[in-house]
Amino acid sequence: MQIRRRPPNPTFSISHLQYQVSVPGSEPQNILEEIVWHKDTEVQRQREKVSLSDLKRRIEIVAPAKDFLRALRQGKTQPAVIAEVKKASPSKGVIRENFDPVAIAQSYQQGGATCLSVLTDRQFFQGSFENLAKVRAAVDLPLLCKEFIIYPYQIYQARLHGADAVLLIAAILCDQDLKYFSKIIHVLGMTALIEVHSLDELDRVLALDSVNLIGINNRNLEDFTVDLKTTETLYHARRQPLQNRDILIVSESGIHSREDLQFVGSVGAQAVLIGESLVKQDDPEKAIADLLSHPHQLQ
Numbered sequence: 001m002q003i004r005r006r007p008p009n010p011t012f013s014i015s016h017l018q019y020q021v022s023v024p025g026s027e028p029q030n031i032l033e034e035i036v037w038h039k040d041t042e043v044q045r046q047r048e049k050v051s052l053s054d055l056k057r058r059i060e061i062v063a064p065a066k067d068f069l070r071a072l073r074q075g076k077t078q079p080a081v082i083a084e085v086k087k088a089s090p091s092k093g094v095i096r097e098n099f100d101p102v103a104i105a106q107s108y109q110q111g112g113a114t115c116l117s118v119l120t121d122r123q124f125f126q127g128s129f130e131n132l133a134k135v136r137a138a139v140d141l142p143l144l145c146k147e148f149i150i151y152p153y154q155i156y157q158a159r160l161h162g163a164d165a166v167l168l169i170a171a172i173l174c175d176q177d178l179k180y181f182s183k184i185i186h187v188l189g190m191t192a193l194i195e196v197h198s199l200d201e202l203d204r205v206l207a208l209d210s211v212n213l214i215g216i217n218n219r220n221l222e223d224f225t226v227d228l229k230t231t232e233t234l235y236h237a238r239r240q241p242l243q244n245r246d247i248l249i250v251s252e253s254g255i256h257s258r259e260d261l262q263f264v265g266s267v268g269a270q271a272v273l274i275g276e277s278l279v280k281q282d283d284p285e286k287a288i289a290d291l292l293s294h295p296h297q298l299q
């Protein structure tokens with residue numbers, strides 16, 4: 001884990017006064033740290049409004065989760081496509097004005113996506129749990145909740161709003177949290193997609209039991225550089241354990257063309273996660289159908 005979960009500034013309270021002591025390194029080192037620090041206060045605030053036990057009670061009447069992993073294994077296409085409903089990102093700003101999450105999700109379903117991913121982070125991606133719930137009500141495909149999970153509370157929020165799978169980012173969670181959070185996701189009937197970006201993170205994840213779905217993020221979340229070879233390098237380095245344990249690999253980010261799709265498919269990815277290149281098209285249905293069509297079917 002390279003990031004610090006909280007700012008190093010200790011806050012002292014004397015009577016009713018609060019003093020913040022500034023220490024060196026009190027600014028976030030990178031975007032991932034900034035997001036996680038913000039998330040920490042955001043979740044504390046939400047917890048004050050709705051307690052964890054309330055969330056757990058509300059979940060009891062939610063329809064059971066769909067099998068995200070099975071859908072990917074039986075993928076409509078090879079590789080299977082997880083299409084992402086994403087309005088903005090810290091690296092690109094607003095990707096799509098006139099953003100209608102339900103219309104986009106429906107066109108992805110029509111165009112041939114196997115599963116969908118819905119960004120729920122508000123501050124940095126302009127997403128929301130409301131979007132997740134709206135998409136859940138409008139499409140049948142299994143849904144991934146794309147969130148920066150640092151507390152179990154958020155996993156229950158995801159389930160409440162209709163998620164079938166939840167992203168866990170290895171770079172922001174220690175081994176114990178990865179293990180514990182995966183267990184909660186499983187107990188709630190959902191699938192954990194554990195995201196890695198380096199060999200070190202992949203090895204940490206492979207050291208856990210019962211891992212069946214790993215995302216290799218081609219984007220470095222610390223500086224936003226994208227390199228599709230990340231999928232090739234990591235898969236190649238650990239091909240044996242990945243194959244022996246029948247772990248399904250999702251290649252995430254930076255996929256813009258059929259060539260990109262074929263490349264990551266040829267180096268071991270059985271599924272891909274695509275956001276920006278689909279969301280920015282006027283007709284996302286056509287965009288996804290084009291991406292999935294074979295070259296000889298063009299024109």
Ligand SMILES: O=P(O)(O)OC[C@@H](O)[C@@H](O)c1c[nH]c2ccccc12
Binds near residue numbers: 217255274
């Ligand atoms: O828009 P792109 O480059 O196709 O990427 C989609 C997805 O992989 C990306 O949104 C993503 C991958 N891991 C994340 C973690 C948090 C937020 C977002 C992400």
